[in-house]
Amino acid sequence: MTTTRFAPSPTGRLHVGNIRTALHNWMLARKAGGEFILRIDDTDAARSKEEYVEAIRADLAWLGLTADREERQSKRLDKYETAFQALREAGRIYPAYETQQELELKRKVQLGRGLPPIYDRGALDMSNEERATKEAEGIAPHWRFKLDHEEEISWEDGIRGASKFDPRLLSDPVIRRADGSWLYMLPSTVDDIDMGVTQVLRGEDHVSNTAVQIQMFTAMDAVVPAFAHEALLVGREGKLSKRLGSLGCDSLRKRGIEPEAIIAVLARLGTSLPVEAISDRAKLLDTFALSTFGRAPAKFDDADLERINTALVHAMPYDAVKHRLPEGMDEAGWHAIQPNIDILDDAEEWWGLVTGPIEHVDFSDADRAYLGQAVNHLRWSKDPWVELTSALKETTGRKGKALFLPLRQALTGMDHGPDMGELLPLIGETKTRARLERAAAG
Ligand code: GLU
Numbered sequence: 001m002t003t004t005r006f007a008p009s010p011t012g013r014l015h016v017g018n019i020r021t022a023l024h025n026w027m028l029a030r031k032a033g034g035e036f037i038l039r040i041d042d043t044d045a046a047r048s049k050e051e052y053v054e055a056i057r058a059d060l061a062w063l064g065l066t067a068d069r070e071e072r073q074s075k076r077l078d079k080y081e082t083a084f085q086a087l088r089e090a091g092r093i094y095p096a097y098e099t100q101q102e103l104e105l106k107r108k109v110q111l112g113r114g115l116p117p118i119y120d121r122g123a124l125d126m127s128n129e130e131r132a133t134k135e136a137e138g139i140a141p142h143w144r145f146k147l148d149h150e151e152e153i154s155w156e157d158g159i160r161g162a163s164k165f166d167p168r169l170l171s172d173p174v175i176r177r178a179d180g181s182w183l184y185m186l187p188s189t190v191d192d193i194d195m196g197v198t199q200v201l202r203g204e205d206h207v208s209n210t211a212v213q214i215q216m217f218t219a220m221d222a223v224v225p226a227f228a229h230e231a232l233l234v235g236r237e238g239k240l241s242k243r244l245g246s247l248g249c250d251s252l253r254k255r256g257i258e259p260e261a262i263i264a265v266l267a268r269l270g271t272s273l274p275v276e277a278i279s280d281r282a283k284l285l286d287t288f289a290l291s292t293f294g295r296a297p298a299k300f301d302d303a304d305l306e307r308i309n310t311a312l313v314h315a316m317p318y319d320a321v322k323h324r325l326p327e328g329m330d331e332a333g334w335h336a337i338q339p340n341i342d343i344l345d346d347a348e349e350w351w352g353l354v355t356g357p358i359e360h361v362d363f364s365d366a367d368r369a370y371l372g373q374a375v376n377h378l379r380w381s382k383d384p385w386v387e388l389t390s391a392l393k394e395t396t397g398r399k400g401k402a403l404f405l406p407l408r409q410a411l412t413g414m415d416h417g418p419d420m421g422e423l424l425p426l427i428g429e430t431k432t433r434a435r436l437e438r439a440a441a442g
Contacts, residue, residue, distance in 0.1 A: 001033075002199055042074045055250070119172055153211045193217065235301075256344060329354075
């Protein structure tokens with residue numbers, strides 16, 4: 001069975017970058033009939049906030065990316081402790097005492113000599129006495145995972161293909177701070193093992209973490225899951241990180257972007273498949289495959305999202321939106337107004353043309369006389385607009401703009417808008433007549 005997970009740290013709102021990761025993990029699981037886990041990476045108690053945990057859940061629910069299971073790292077600290085002790089006994093974890101400044105200095109020296117800034121394993125050379133001295137000085141150790149330099153790291157990446165790392169070119173990662181708190185690397189591996197994760201799909205910024213974690217899986221005698229790393233999402237003008245605030249789930253929602261538009265865009269961005277206004281998830285799932293993912297950064301363009309959003313709004317059936325429409329707006333109303341809106345919230349404004357009041361337009365004497373004739377020609381039938389305009393065309397000789405615009409202005413207070421033929425029956429006979437009379441009176 002396929003098991004995937006989305007593992008956000010609750011230190012902020014979801015944005016297009018991590019929504020994409022969540023979506024693709026959800027899709028992998030759904031397509032395979034497997035399980036999708038939401039794992040809250042909240043070991044950093046100082047930065048994690050409950051309000052963000054709730055926001056992440058709400059955002060995922062809004063996007064329709066429901067998890068089959070939710071796990072929280074803060075509830076699993078004993079598991080990490082157990083794994084830590086076992087790895088320590090096996091000689092795969094060691095204490096280190098360098099301060100940040102010392103490490104920084106070492107790095108500078110290495111870089112100055114043209115060497116890669118890899119941790120020199122100074123702590124492994126310490127004698128028991130030296131360690132005891134540090135502890136006596138009140139310096140508690142932080143802890144590093146000891147990479148096996150003889151074990152070459154390789155995996156078949158679901159997106160990047162055959163991938164390889166020489167462990168000698170990696171620093172032994174710090175996995176636990178001096179205060180006992182956990183860094184990301186070990187808890188994530190312990191969780192992936194315990195939760196039976198079979199497929200890890202995440203951003204390419206995690207590639208070197210994967211190299212380290214593969215050795216952790218092996219050190220804990222576990223099966224290494226399949227890994228795949230997506231190319232990062234970039235903005236049109238480069239980095240997306242600065243704009244992520246405006247690309248947060250909450251901002252997108254406030255801007256009237258539909259969840260299905262976000263899903264349609266992010267499902268295929270960075271793949272060889274075209275980004276299209278597809279609201280049917282089954283269809284998106286059908287074509288979803290890691291083999292379609294490219295290695296070049298995926299370009300996210302806000303204009304694409306808006307274009308897809310508008311196309312989806314224009315295709316929304318009444319039944320799907322009726323609970324979100326202005327009061328009194330029925331299917332005919334939705335049909336009349338739908339082509340004129342980019343976001344659903346705009347329906348309210350257009351519906352105001354039907355319910356009124358409308359803006360008053362100042363007409364020329366000639367137009368007022370013309371509108372007076374319109375009052376006389378108004379007959380309420382199945383298609384009052386066609387009847388009215390045909391009669392006026394015949395009797396006044398007006399055509400085109402001169403025929404239609406004064407009527408539209410008198411009836412809606414605007415120069416453009418929904419199809420008048422559809423609008424008139426919605427406005428109704430009484431209001432139509434009253435609006436024409438008022439405009440004719442000036
Ligand atoms: N909490 C980690 C992150 O947000 C999870 C990475 C992973 O998928 O393993 O980057």
